[in-house]
Amino acid sequence: MNDFKAKISVQILAGIILAMILGIAGLIMGMYIGGNYGCLPIINSIFGTRGYESCGSFGGLLGLIGGAVLGVFVFSRLPIKNYQRVMWVLVIFLTLPILFYSFSILTGSNYSGSAGAFFWGLLKIFSIPVLFSILAAWIFNRKTLH
Numbered sequence: 001m002n003d004f005k006a007k008i009s010v011q012i013l014a015g016i017i018l019a020m021i022l023g024i025a026g027l028i029m030g031m032y033i034g035g036n037y038g039c040l041p042i043i044n045s046i047f048g049t050r051g052y053e054s055c056g057s058f059g060g061l062l063g064l065i066g067g068a069v070l071g072v073f074v075f076s077r078l079p080i081k082n083y084q085r086v087m088w089v090l091v092i093f094l095t096l097p098i099l100f101y102s103f104s105i106l107t108g109s110n111y112s113g114s115a116g117a118f119f120w121g122l123l124k125i126f127s128i129p130v131l132f133s134i135l136a137a138w139i140f141n142r143k144t145l146h
Contacts, residue, residue, distance in 0.1 A: 004144070006083035006084050006087055007080075007083050009083075012072065012133045012137050013091060013094060015072040016130060016133050019067035020067070023064035025063055026062050028059075030055040030056040030057070030059020031059070032052075033055050033059070034051045034053070038050075038055075039055040043055065043058045061128070065128070067129070068132035071136075072133055072137050073140060076137075076141065105118060106118060
């Protein structure tokens with residue numbers, strides 16, 4: 001893998017990781033704000049719920065999008081010498097919690113669903129950060145892609 005492909009891969013992985021972290025933070029903050037102060041009527045109508053449910057969903061979505069863009073932006077500006085090493089660190093940082101969570105849920109006695117439904121849910125959760133990270137990486141690197 002050449003250095004430019006590794007740089008793009010690092011940016012996308014960093015965007016995914018930061019999107020997940022800020023998505024969780026946005027969800028918690030949105031639920032707090034919506035539970036204590038209510039939410040805007042337009043947000044309530046978009047998500048079809050009221051109060052902490054709609055504000056939590058809105059905050060989580062904003063956190064996912066903002067984290068993806070911020071992660072790609074920060075890692076496009078950092079002077080990294082060995083992109084392949086950073087890429088493997090980010091892959092391990094991303095996959096280990098997913099593997100531990102998957103193993104604990106699927107082997108637990110309280111889980112009554114199928115493994116396919118569980119992994120389909122994981123795929124839906126990761127779709128937003130992946131798409132926005134790829135889009136942000138394309139925007140920040142569009143001059144060097146041509």
